Amino acid sequence: QVPYQPSSPRQVANALALLRGRAGKTVDLGSGDGRLVLEAHRQGLRPALGYELNPWLLCLANYRAWKAGFHGKVSFLKKDLWKVNLSDCHNVIVFLAPSVKPPLATKLLAELPDDARVVAGRFPFPSWTPSSTLGQGLEQVWAYDMKEVRQEAQGSAQGSRL
Numbered sequence: 001q002v003p004y005q006p007s008s009p010r011q012v013a014n015a016l017a018l019l020r021g022r023a024g025k026t027v028d029l030g031s032g033d034g035r036l037v038l039e040a041h042r043q044g045l046r047p048a049l050g051y052e053l054n055p056w057l058l059c060l061a062n063y064r065a066w067k068a069g070f071h072g073k074v075s076f077l078k079k080d081l082w083k084v085n086l087s088d089c090h091n092v093i094v095f096l097a098p099s100v101k102p103p104l105a106t107k108l109l110a111e112l113p114d115d116a117r118v119v120a121g122r123f124p125f126p127s128w129t130p131s132s133t134l135g136q137g138l139e140q141v142w143a144y145d146m147k148e149v150r151q152e153a154q155g156s157a158q159g160s161r162l
Helices: 009-017 035-042 055-067 098-111 146-161
Strands: 026-029 048-051 075-077 091-094 117-121 132-134 141-145
Touching: 009 035, 009 117, 009 141, 026 035, 035 048, 035 055, 035 091, 055 075, 091 098, 098 146, 117 146, 141 146
Parallel strands: 026 048, 026 091, 048 075, 091 117
Antiparallel strands: 117 141, 132 141
């Protein structure tokens, strides 16, 4: 369980700026009230969907989608992020607590395609080197390109065997 902390407008803008020009399925893991998914859809990232377990936040996200005129165009699913298959996702947004990042890094490495990009807000992935970063302090976001993350992981694994 991760406490709900809504993303600020600057965090949303920074996260989506790191996905600008990209295509493919975009998911927000722990999508809360849906603001990142709605902005992803606004910026042309399709399909855009969120996974969230809190039923109240799912209701709020669906209401916000309806209010924005995106009903039926974005999806918010009550699914456990640990149980969904992310192999068809090309853009993953993660605004989750630091305690979740190490096991989530393992899942993302195992499932995401090489051309996927992960954007983390609030807290970086501790064992990954970001491809790019934007913002300062609480507004900072980190982008990780899976191909680079895998190459770095393989390099460090080979280095530890030498």
